[in-house]
Amino acid sequence: xxxxxxxxxxxxTGVGPxxxxxxxxxxxxxxxxxLYYFPFRYEQLQTVPLTDLADGQKAxxxxxxxxxxxxxxxxxxxxxxxxxxxxxxxxxxxNFFNQPWLHKQLAVQQPVAVYGxxxxxxxxxxxxxxxxxxxxxxxxxxxxxxQHLRQKTLIKLIKQVLPLAKTVGNVIxxxxxxxxxxxTDEQIIVGMQMPKSPQQNQxxxxxxxxxxxxxxxxQLQQLLAQGSSQAGIAKHYQLPAIxxxxxxxxxxxxxxxxxxxxxxxxxxxxxxxxxxxxxxxVGSGKTVVAVxxxxxxxxxxxxxxxxxxxxxxxxxxxxxxxxxxxPFGVRVALLTGSTQTKEKAEIQAELANGIIxxxxxxxxxxxxxxxxxxxxxxxxxxxxxxxxxxxRDLLAKGxxxxxxxxTATPIPRTLALSIYGQTAVSEIRQLPAGRKxxxxxxxxxxxxxxxxxxxxxxxxxxxxxxxxxxxxxASEKTDLxxxxxxxxxxxxxxxxxxxxxxxxxxxxxxxxQIMAAFAAGxxxxxxxxxxxxxxxxxxxxNLMIIFDADRFGxxxxxxxxxxxxxxxxxxxxxxxxxxxxxxxxxxxEIVAATNDGFRLAAEDLKLRGQGNLFGQAQSGxxxxxxxxxxxxxxxxxxxxxxxxxxxxxxxxxxxxxxxxAAEVLKYKQNFN
Numbered sequence: 167x168x169x170x171x172x173x174x175x176x177x178x179t180g181v182g183p184x185x186x187x188x189x190x191x192x193x194x195x196x197x198x199x200x201l202y203y204f205p206f207r208y209e210q211l212q213t214v215p216l217t218d219l220a221d222g223q224k225a226x227x228x229x230x231x232x233x234x235x236x237x238x239x240x241x242x243x244x245x246x247x248x249x250x251x252x253x254x255x256x257x258x259x260x261n262f263f264n265q266p267w268l269h270k271q272l273a274v275q276q277p278v279a280v281y282g283x284x285x286x287x288x289x290x291x292x293x294x295x296x297x298x299x300x301x302x303x304x305x306x307x308x309x310x311x312x313q314h315l316r317q318k319t320l321i322k323l324i325k326q327v328l329p330l331a332k333t334v335g336n337v338i339x340x341x342x343x344x345x346x347x348x349x350t351d352e353q354i355i356v357g358m359q360m361p362k363s364p365q366q367n368q369x370x371x372x373x374x375x376x377x378x379x380x381x382x383x384x385q386l387q388q389l390l391a392q393g394s395s396q397a398g399i400a401k402h403y404q405l406p407a408i409x410x411x412x413x414x415x416x417x418x419x420x421x422x423x424x425x426x427x428x429x430x431x432x433x434x435x436x437x438x439x440x441x442x443x444x445x446x447x448v449g450s451g452k453t454v455v456a457v458x459x460x461x462x463x464x465x466x467x468x469x470x471x472x473x474x475x476x477x478x479x480x481x482x483x484x485x486x487x488x489x490x491x492x493p494f495g496v497r498v499a500l501l502t503g504s505t506q507t508k509e510k511a512e513i514q515a516e517l518a519n520g521i522i523x524x525x526x527x528x529x530x531x532x533x534x535x536x537x538x539x540x541x542x543x544x545x546x547x548x549x550x551x552x553x554x555x556x557x558r559d560l561l562a563k564g565x566x567x568x569x570x571x572x573t574a575t576p577i578p579r580t581l582a583l584s585i586y587g588q589t590a591v592s593e594i595r596q597l598p599a600g601r602k603x604x605x606x607x608x609x610x611x612x613x614x615x616x617x618x619x620x621x622x623x624x625x626x627x628x629x630x631x632x633x634x635x636x637x638x639x640a641s642e643k644t645d646l647x648x649x650x651x652x653x654x655x656x657x658x659x660x661x662x663x664x665x666x667x668x669x670x671x672x673x674x675x676x677x678x679q680i681m682a683a684f685a686a687g688x689x690x691x692x693x694x695x696x697x698x699x700x701x702x703x704x705x706x707x708n709l710m711i712i713f714d715a716d717r718f719g720x721x722x723x724x725x726x727x728x729x730x731x732x733x734x735x736x737x738x739x740x741x742x743x744x745x746x747x748x749x750x751x752x753x754x755e756i757v758a759a760t761n762d763g764f765r766l767a768a769e770d771l772k773l774r775g776q777g778n779l780f781g782q783a784q785s786g787x788x789x790x791x792x793x794x795x796x797x798x799x800x801x802x803x804x805x806x807x808x809x810x811x812x813x814x815x816x817x818x819x820x821x822x823x824x825x826x827a828a829e830v831l832k833y834k835q836n837f838n
Contacts (some may be wrong), residue, residue, distance in 0.1 A: 169330060172833060173197050178326055180319075188314035189323075197327045198833065201334070203320075204358040204374060204792055205307035208367065209281060209295065216253055221286035226297075228279045229253035235272040242651055251280065251291075262293040271296060281306075305361050313638070324359060331355040335826025337377050342808050349373040351826070358792075372801070375793040379805035382790070384819075385554040385831060387809050391817070398439040399566045401542060403431070403462035411461055411494065415454075417598065423451050426592040427458045430570065433590065434462055434543075440568035445575075446594035447763035448728025449601065452572050453483060455594070456545050457490050459570055464496055464523045468542025472526045473560055475551035477502045478681055482703050483547065484526040491524065501527035501536070504675055532559040545570045555835045574728070575721045575767050595764060603761050604731040606739045608715070608754040617711055617740050618659075625663060625690060629735060630707040633693045634726055636717045638669045652713065653693040663690040696722060705733030715741035715757075716750040723757045724766050 174196055175181050175189050189195070194203055214225040229251035239245045247262040247269055260280055262268055272278065281295040295306075309320050334351045342348060349357065349370060354377060357370025412419075419427070426444060433440035446452040460470035472487070474480040484500040491498055499513050499522045510530075516522040520539035525531065541564030546552055561567045609617060621631055633656065637648040649669055657665040666689045668680045683689050685704050692707075696718070710730050715723060723741065731737040741758060745751045756769050795802050812824065819828035 169197055169327065171196075171198050171201075171330060171333060175200065175323070178323060180322065180326075185315070185319065188312060189320075191312055191314065192310070196833075197330060198830075200324050200327045201331060201355055201359075202791075203309065203324070205309050207308050208305040208361070209308060213279065216256055216258070219284045219286065221284065223284050224282065224294075225284060226279050226281045227251070227253060227258065227284070227291060228277065229258065231272055231274055231276045231278060232257065234274055235269050237266045237269050239266075242654065251278070256289065259288070259290040260293050261290065262296070265293075268296050305364070305367065307359065328355070328359060331359075335829070336823075337827045337830060338373070338380060339808070339812060339823060346376075346804070348376055351377070371792060375790075375798050376801050376805055376808075378790050378793045379795075379798070379802050380808055381827065381830060381834070382554065383802075383806045383809035384813065384827065385834070387806075387813055388831075389554055389558050391813065397566065398437050398568065399542065400437045401434040401463055401466035401468060401568070403434065404465040407465045407494065408458070408462060411458070411490070414490070414493065419454065420451065420594070420596040420598060422446075422594040422596045423455055426455045426594055429590070429592050430455070430459045431462060434459070434466070434568060439566060440543075440570065440590070442570050442590040442592060444570060444572045444592045444594070446572070447597065448574050448725060449597060449732060450594040450763075451598050452547075452574070452594060453486050454490075455592075456483075456547075456570065456572065457487055459543060459545065460487070460524050461491055461494070461496065463543040463568075464491075466542065468540050469517070469520065469522070469538050469564075470524045470543040470545070471531055471538075471541060471560070471563070472524070472545040472547060473531050473552070474526070474528060474547045477504060477528055477678060479547065480526050480528050481678070487524060487526060496523045497521055498524045498526065501525055501530045503528060503530055504678065505530065529556065532556055532563070536563065538563050540564065541567055543568045543570065545572065547572045548574065553834075574725060575763065593764075600734075601731065602734075602736055604727060604737045604739050606727065606741065606758045606761070608741045608743065608758040610744050611742060614742065617742065620738060620740070621660075621691075621709065621711070624709045624738075625660070627735075628706070629709060630684065630687065630689070630704060631691045632707060632710040632726075632729060633691060633713070634710065635693070635695065635713040638671060638695055649693050649695055656691055656693060660691060664688065665691040665693065668692055668694040696726065703729075703732055706735075708733065708735040708737040710737075710739045711742060712740070713742045715754060716743040716745040720753050720757055720766050720769055721763075723753075724761075724763055727757075727761075 169177065174186075175194060176183075176186050178197070181189070189199075192203070194200055209224075212226065213228050214223075216227065219225055219227075231249055232252045233250040235247060235249040237245055237247050243264070245264055245266045247266055249260055249272060251258045251260050260282070279297040280291055280293045281297065282291045282293040284291055307321065309317060311317055311320055331352045334355070336343070336351050338348050338351075343350065347369075354370050354373045357366050358374055361367035361370065426446075430440070430442060430444075433442055444452055444455060446455075456472060460472070463470045472480075472483055474483055480502055481500065484498065488498040497516070499516070501510065501513050505513070513522065513525070514535055514537070517525060518537045518539060530536070544560050544563070544567050546557060546560065546569070557569075561569060624631060633652055635649050635652055638650065649667055653665055653667040657663075666680055666684070668677060672680075680689070680692070684692050684707075687706060708730055710727060712718070712723065712726060718726070727739045730739065741754055743750070743754055745754060753769075757766060760766065793801065812819075815821075816824055819825075819831070
């Protein structure tokens with residue numbers, strides 16, 4: 167079968183609808199995506215003699231299976247596969263946990279290679295990977311996968327498309343490859359997918375990072391060039407109407423909110439396009455500032471929209487905006503993927519004829535069918551969750567549209583310029599009056615009894631509780647707590663309470679039902695993954711317990727904690743963790759000691775990127791597959807320079823040397 171670079175994965179041998187859907191969940195839709203889907207680490211799989219092994223060392227041992235493999239089950243979805251392996255004159259007990267399917271690959275007198283952790287005192291091996299004894303890969307790739315796609319399947323598919331590496335073009339211009347010793351795309355793919363040595367892989371990784379940043383900067387700078395080539399439209403808002411809004415508020419704006427509103431109003435009145443970033447701590451009142459911006463645009467005769475990354479967050483914004491603006495005759499609508507067909511058609515028609523003044527929504531706002539009569543202001547919340555193309559598509563819904571981006575995780579101005587292209591930054595550091603600081607503590611698993619006591623006390627007072635964990639279900643690769651287990655255990659312990667489960671893989675409608683029930687007080691304890699980190703606002707919830715907190719980044723822990731402390735009650739947050747290194751301990755000490763998101767963001771930028779942490783998407787920074795814009799900041803700045811030089815010489819990327827980069831950008835534009 168002849169394959170082309172941008173063929174869909176369904177054309178590959180062994181890819182049916184379920185596998186295609188699982189691949190799509192990883193961002194893999196075509197052969198191109200597979201070629202450039204790189205491992206996040208490698209296992210060194212050289213065989214080591216037993217006599218050379220140290221206690222706790224990860225290594226490969228080879229031997230003969232001398233006992234019948236047996237599988238025993240215990241606990242919730244837990245199992246142990248055991249057998250003995252003879253190596254020369256020694257016999258080693260081998261245990262594989264939660265991989266019962268490996269039983270079919272084993273038989274007595276069969277030679278096998280086992281990769282795992284050696285326990286010298288017991289002469290035992292906790293297995294992680296099982297290979298044929300003939301196999302001795304020096305660097306075995308390990309990919310990020312999901313519960314719906316196994317490593318073995320992904321590796322098989324990548325090997326199937328690797329021959330096409332010879333057909334790819336080059337993204338990095340020749341002058342930059344020569345000057346900075348970067349590799350060609352083919353060399354990058356080979357050095358990342360099947361490196362022969364750590365040195366080859368390191369060179370390929372540096373080139374892969376630069377390539378990824380270069381493509382991003384090309385997109386970003388093209389977008390900025392389009393914007394800067396257009397003059398803005400001065401929006402002459404009606405100050406008396408704005409004053410009426412201020413008088414209607416049941417609270418007074420903080421000094422920081424007032425300053426941000428004034429800065430935005432100055433931008434709106436200028437005949438230049440507004441490109442402003444609004445940074446504000448969790449719960450600092452960014453939404454109210456956004457309401458002022460939208461109302462100003464409406465009083466000037468324009469429509470406004472606000473795009474959020476999740477339906478939960480969009481729905482929350484809709485409720486607040488509608489409550490504040492509808493009394494002034496502003497028509498506000500909500501448009502998400504769950505909006506019913508009939509209602510969606512009505513919203514489309516009313517946006518097109520200008521009846522709807524403000525629309526709040528998710529990615530549904532950038533669908534081709536959505537047209538505005540006169541869009542003047544676009545607001546993007548949690549903007550690092552959206553790609554350059556999505557931002558461009560939203561701005562394309564109108565002519566000379568002003569843009570206000572919002573983020574709950576502050577970042578330095580120079581970094582904002584590199585990754586967002588925005589030099590105008592407004593900050594909200596103050597919290598609204600009356601907010602009580604959340605009392606936080608880091609506890610180990612041995613101190614859980616104290617946490618349970620606090621849970622009982624708060625439930626007795628009628629309060630509600632969040633319980634957060636990094637995993638949805640049990641995994642054979644880790645012993646981290648998972649949401650399914652915790653929900654079952656807590657339901658058994660708190661028999662009189664309603665304990666529900668919420669995770670990101672649930673259908674949107676089901677997630678909304680659970681959150682609505684929690685907001686209505688029908689659920690007492692909500693066990694969830696980090697899906698609640700954005701957009702959940704329940705004033706009666708005043709206690710959060712985050713299990714395996716050391717597996718989250720600082721900013722994400724702060725985001726999660728920000729779901730409580732939104733009502734009149736004293737709130738408490740427990741970070742439960744048994745960290746194994748000093749850096750993880752340092753993160754937990756910092757987040758437990760302060761509620762200051764600006765300080766935490768600064769610390770997060772220092773510490774971020776060390777290890778494979780959960781939740782990097784909520785670090786306040788856009789995510790990349792191989793690059794880290796903090797750890798690899800020098801390459802990011804270099805890529806920005808390369809993109810600027812490239813676009814100065816060839817603005818539309820029509821030169822033959824840039825043809826492949828242009829093709830890749832067009833592909834990303836169509837698929838993102």
